[in-house]
Amino acid sequence: MTSNNHFHIGIAIVLAMTTALAPLALDTYLPAFPAMASSLGVRVHDISLTIAVYVFVLAFGQLIGGPLSDRFGRRRIMLIGLTLFGVASFLIYRSETLEALLILRAVQAFGGGWATVCVPAIVRDRLSGTEAARFFSLIGLIMILAPAIAPSLGSLILAFWGWNGIFLFLAGYTLLLMGLLQQIVFPSLSPHRAPIQAVTFRQRYAGVSKVKPARRFLLLQALAFAIMLLFISHSSFIYQDYFGAGPTQFALLFGANVLAMMVINLCNRRLLLRFSSVTILRWGLSIQAVGILLLLLISLFLPVWWLFLPAMMMTVGAMGAISPNTQACYMEYFPQHGGTAAALLGACQFFIAGLIVGFSSLLPESVPLVIATQAICSAACLLIVFGSPQTSASIGNR
Secondary structure (H helix, E strand, C coil): CCCCCCCCHHHHHHHHHHHCHHHHHHHCCHHHHHHHHHHHCCCHHHHCHHHHHHHHHHHHHHHHHHHHHHHHCHHHHHHHHHHHHHHHHHHHHHCCCHHHHHHHHHHHHHHHHHHHHHHHHHHHHHCCHHHHHHHHHHHHHHHHHHHHHHHHHHHHHHHHHHHHHHHHHHHHHHHHHHHHHHHHHHHHCCCCCCCCCCCCHHHHHHHHHCCHHHHHHHHHHHHHHHHHHHHHHHHHHHHHHHCCCCHHHHHHHHHHHHHHHHHHHHHHHHHCCCCCHHHHHHHHHHHHHHHHHHHHHHHHHCCCHHHHHHHHHHHHHCHHHHHHHHHHHHHCCCCCCHHHHHHHHHHHHHHHHHHHHHHHHHCCCCHHHHHHHHHHHHHHHHHHHHHCHHHHHHHHCC
């Protein structure tokens, strides 16, 4: 096992930059939707299909790339994935039809899935227990910045180089990432040794799925992620339509949640020096549950933004402790087949959270209904982490 002295902050930054491909590819071009629709001669609603395509294929790419990284090594799969992502990004820069855009976004997402799924596997290959949790927390801290700055970065590029320039930026970012991985991350990896007997995808996933305690953390991560995704999906309606905030106020209110996540993430890293991951995870889920309860009461009885905002900061900010500790607890069960395990975690997170958010969009537009959906997810999380003796015993002693 390599110590944190060798598995240093430079590696964390590069791995976080790799994981940031997903939010950058999703959020950077959001301000460009009207310009893209005008350029391609379609509706803005048609451009929004590229988000659904990207999220779905990203999850599928992870399911394929994870087992391949266990079979052929993290380095090879990451480089192939980044190559696909970079080439697709450059071709989108040159694309002139919606059909080409949708196909290339699918290729881009598939490659992105191959690259990002290797990150938790690399961490698990080298670290375990509290060390892994602290490293995931460090990656998470850096990762928080990506969705926070992506729309502003996209607006800046759009103003100077048009919507095509955003995808040219993503292609350049991929090239930079490949160079940093070659210089900083890959030299620290142990030489990959292919297994004597090849194992099929089905056998790998069957082996991972049989680990019953790990399945609880997989579901926990998906439900907690759904709570945050519900906020992100409905944040414009909540703050701009319901509370009447302008664009600048909305950016500040949204950014307050990012700030809360950063603060709790920093606290999490310090707490991991004294407490186990599962203990902090329980605290984080409890804080989130209290935040959601306050949101429900405020939205029903005293709907004012200055009370709503601190409660939402508690709810979303708690993800700064929930996400890294859930990921560390889950990956702890897989010293072997870490890529397959990470693929299953990532894919289930997107699929389950996406279904929940999709269901919420079918409900009447109502802040209490959005928060009630969050409350159901939170209650399920608490039942999982507190209500299972098997979970408590299996992770409490790790």
